[in-house]
Amino acid sequence: MTTTDEGAGEAGAAGPLHGVRVVEVSMYVQAPVTGLALAGLGADVVKIEQVGRDDFMRTASALYGVPLDDRGRDWLWAALNRGKRTLALDVTADAGRRVLHRLIASADVFVTNLREEALARLGLDPATLCGVNPRLVYAKGGGFTASGPLAGLPCQDTVGMAYGGLMDLTSSTGEPNYPPGGLSDVLTGTMLASAIMAGLVQRATTGRGGVVGATQTQSLLWLQLLPVGMAGSIGATMPRFSTAAPANPLFHVYPAEDGWISIACIMGGQWPPAARALGLEHLLEDERFATWDGVLANAEELAAIIARTTPQRTKAAWWEVLREHGVWSAPVNDVHDVVADGHLRHDAYLPEYPDGFVAPRAPFEVGDWRQTTTTAAAYGQHTDEVLAELGLDAHELEELRVNGTIW
Structure with a gap:
């Protein structure tokens, strides 16, 4: 992990989650945001990428209608993955699974947003991984629901906001409104990070890990605590916002x-x-x-x-x-006003990182800690480093590389 001391609360100070190892197997935005938030608090996050296959967020050609060139793709990858170490590992191969299990045995947290069938096929389901490490906090991000007939359906930010009511709530006209930027995924990924921290506290008491989770619907209902609660409890609906006809002109x-x-x-x-x-x-x-x-x-x-x-x-x-x-x-403010705001820069809410990109820090204040400014790792950059920490020697690494298990 590449870091600088800029912005740290104390020079060389360890973060609140220092010593916590997180293994991430993820796609798109939701679970990567979870890993991003945990890394921002000082956890050692190891992101596993499949051998021979680029993560979609490394290769995206556009985002919400904005074309991405090489610099744009670098920004997108960094926005979701800065501060993590990367391990290129074929988890579909027997040798790769053995390596994964050694990594899981040394980990505190496993983070994923893959669907149940994919997790079972890859041997990444809770029963398997918690069997390897009973102290593991297994964190699963989801879509519509965590259980029941909707649990296995594909769900991403757009359909999540549609089902969860946010497209209607944010509309001033009644015509569905889709605020861009993966807001539901970012929110849910952050909620999942909070669930993980609760799981770690529980483990400190019980000595055992367990499964924690957060879904898009669950997170969106929480965000809409008051309007949804009003509708369900007293049958009333908050009026839509209108610049033309305020109920209270002040x-x-x-x-x-x-x-x-x-x-x-x-x-x-x-x-x-x-x-x-x-x-x-x-x-x-x-x-x-x-x-x-x-x-x-x-x-x-x-x-x-x-x-x-x-x-x-x-x-x-x-x-x-x-x-x-x-x-x-x-x-x-619009987003350009926000990134130019001196107050936000002064409070280090929007630092410029060593790669030249600007991004928010993790939204947590813990004492004097301020996360260090970090960059995003190249594909498989830390493969040898992570596996050496597991006790694999140079001969074993070479063998794994020759047979395509690692890159």
């Missing part, structure tokens, strides 16, 4: 000179400072808006007044004055 977004500004006032006491920040303090004497009930009863009129006011300044200028008055607010 819980809304408004056009600025160069974009949009968001304001979030939910209590009557927040209206006077907001009015002063907007230069609309005279409305506090207007009988229509003198009380909070009046603000809500005359929402359309007040929204129209604010909408005529906010284009007079930039969103940055509005944010400054609104913050000075203690008003909950923020500019509405």
